[in-house]
Amino acid sequence: MGLNNNVENNKKLRSSDWFGRKGKDGFIYRAWMKNQGIPWDMFRDKPVIGICNTWSELTPCNAHFRELAESVRRGVLEAGGFPVEFPVMSLGETLMKPTAMLFRNLASMDVEESIRANPLDGVVLLCGCDKTTPSLVMGACSVDLPTLVVSGGPMLTGKYRGRNIGTSDIWRFSEDARRGMMSEEELNLAEGGMCRSRGHCAVMGTASSMASMVEALGITLPGNAAIPAADANRKVLAQLSGRRIVEMVRKDLKLSDILTRQAFENAIRVNAAIGGSTNFAIHLMAIAGRMGVELELEDFDRFSREVPLVANLQPSGAYFMEDLYYAGGLPAVMHAIERFLHTDALTANGRTVGENTAGCVSVDTTVIATVEEPINPVSGMVVLRGNLCEDGAVLKPSAASPALMQHTGRAVVFRDIEDYKRKIDDPDLDVDETSVLVLKNVGPKGYPGMPEVGNMGIPMKLLAKGVTDMVRISDGRMSGTGFGTVVLHVSPEAAAGGTLALVEDGDLIRLDVAGRRLELLVEEGELASRRARWQNEVNPFARGYAKLYVDHVEQAHLGADFDFLKGGSGSEVSRDSH
Template sequence: YKGSVLGSGSDTWKYWAELRAGNITEEDWQEVEDGIARSAGTCMTMGTASTMTSAAEVLGFTLPGASSIPAVDSRHAMMATHTGKRIVEMVWEDLKPLDILTPASFDNAVTAVLGLGGSTNAIVHLIAMARRAGVPLDLARFDELARSTPVIANLRPGGKYLMEDFYYAGGLRAFLREMGPLIDGSQRTCNGLTLGENIADATTHNTDVIRPRSEALLESGGLAVLHGNLAPSGAVIKPAAMEQHLRKHTGPAVVFRNYDDLAARIDSPELAVTKDSVIVLQSAGPQGAPGMPEWGQLPIPQKLLKEGVRDMVRISDARMSGTSYGACVLHVTPESHVGGPLALVRDGDLVTLDVDARRIDMDVSDEEIAKRRADWQKPIPKFSRGYGVMFLKHVQQADTGCDFDFLAPDYAEGGAGAGEGEPEIH
């Protein structure tokens, strides 16, 4: 677009803000839209798809290097052929996912996501996967690893380059080798070799795309887990993709009850909001929305966009696209729909984000919070029949993966102990 390389998703948000600010025309926006996806395939930024395919490879679920190949590259079809052959071999070898998945392999996946500056959605997905596999993984482990893992992949939205550049710079294999001792190379993968054996001969061809650890984009903190009286069970933020002056910020809350309320009022000239305000969206979590949609990159009010504001602190129990960016506190748990403290925030409450201290708090006394909780009324369920009822009854909160409780290996209908999850095969 006008000489600049577009990154799908990331530049969509960027130019949408410019359109709403009145800085580009509808014709400009159409030109951006026409060029935002240059070929078949997933988003070519380090969005959720690129993050999770990378995580799958690190877990040992793909052939070495498979996750990085662009969709239209001829090597993609070759990889598919080799994959089909290997799947049949694995059946004869009786090599199953639980033969590969271990606490160390999940640590590897988390570390890779952090080093890639990957999507916050990976937190939910990997926790859900680990729980189904009977592997302990929680927000505390994510944050522990985040504090010691550098971001070395210079990829949008937190960096400069696209996935195509990443592949030709050496791809995930080169990235993993650059991560060095942070990755446990002893873990088994689907081709029968260890992860270390799969990356032993990998080479980095562009050290600006895949940085050495000594020249990392960030020394740590690709993702961060927050706690506080707004998120007793946790929330997440992506420090690698936010304006750094907002890492510690206090401002008055501007609260929206749900997405319809947000859409109706966010661009109103009468909205009482400044660049220091904290935008809060309720009812966007697993049960409240329902389905925890990717609403978390809350729009900046139009009047602030026209003043040049491009980032501000935003809080919700929603998710956010991996292509998104900004000082967005996500996955607030417990969600507002089930009575989490997010439901009790009111306009004007002072809210403090402190990324380095891993805190998200509202300056409201425990007594006032208790009073508001006593007055709070649980919302009417969104469904009264069908799949929706089952969903609302069984979906878990973000800190445990938003999975159905009955898919965990220790679940048994009626609570009588571990149940049988799969039928026998004869």
């Protein structure tokens, strides 16, 4: 069967431990693969490339991935590799209950063990919908083989009555419908025009933020983030990625060679420049934890503070991912903020960030502006500290109201999401426009899974008065498509005994974004008394994955990964049954 060597660097291919064996073991490995009609020479000296596919009709954003996988397969074959496609758990943000985030860590385990257990020399990760990207990258990092990401791409811009719409408009439509300004018929028309092509959300929501994250980290080919799913160039990029992963295997270029501290700092700065999702923080922290890169919550504030918003994209701006692509895509954004980046950082195509972005100027400065004349000088992610969030909380200033950046108001407390739903439109709710809405028990353990409910709707009685924003605080997350003066990821969460659990109706809360503070203005003695009375609910899950999750999930400021998944186990298989 040949030596099955990686000819370029004379390193033995990992897959040769399966397909290069003599005797009974090699017979079994090869013979059963051949029942798929695979010629004998595919098992000789060819890097085996796994195409890790999150295709699912229950994940609409990824429903075109069968075609994308075929494009990757063509590229692998052209470069002399042996492509093998395999499925992993697919996390559809729009349909999964109670929240797709509950299953991110489970999917990462699926990816990690699928890669390690099988005869793979390199992997192409096909991901699109929000949690599919971090879960696949987390799992791959823990194995550390040569790996490339191919995102599914954003959908085409939505259309409604002559204007462009995207997922961020859902929140506006919802509020308009609640106050009687939009009929059911009009909602149906908007619904029909919103998602008019394959792909993930057309705005800079979490899916687009994740696609931008992996490009900024350097583990995709340049241009990956913005090519629309319906554009033929998305398939071209997938085919080129298939070619490139074979070269990466031959050069033994692994994730650990690319995902350095510099790469993570670049990703934070790019996320600031594009007005990316607050979910970016929790996912990047988890990926860093798998790679063993030291990263702390303050880094998201520290490294984004000087970077202005240059991408004019909803929800922080006006345009859509399709427009970003036409204006030059993420390479043009990175070129615009080049002074803030580690341009010597290595990327998956073998070139540096600086080499990849050289000459990639914006062709439409209304969409991709300059540092000198940005869309907004305020960007990034503010990290708050204080007695209400001892381990931190985050806020996205580019999507918030400037008038609320320094605010003190009375707490209106919702014990959990069900309590919120019961009370929010009650005309007797004791609330005014200066109040601070507080939602408890929607954190990693409390929900469980940390759902995207932090951008609570405005109470009906205030909507009727024309109020469009309020300070809102929770230990949950919000959709990257959402907006408002929303404090998220409060850590420790209420269910873990954080001060958030002690907040009562009428308590004064002070938000000071400039000072990076979030304070509950209650005397320490009173808080101590409340803490002595507080009782944590017993984990109601007696079995299964939900029990595992609640027992082992870390807090938001650490990335909400499982405590036993930090780092990785590498690509070695510990036992051999044959």
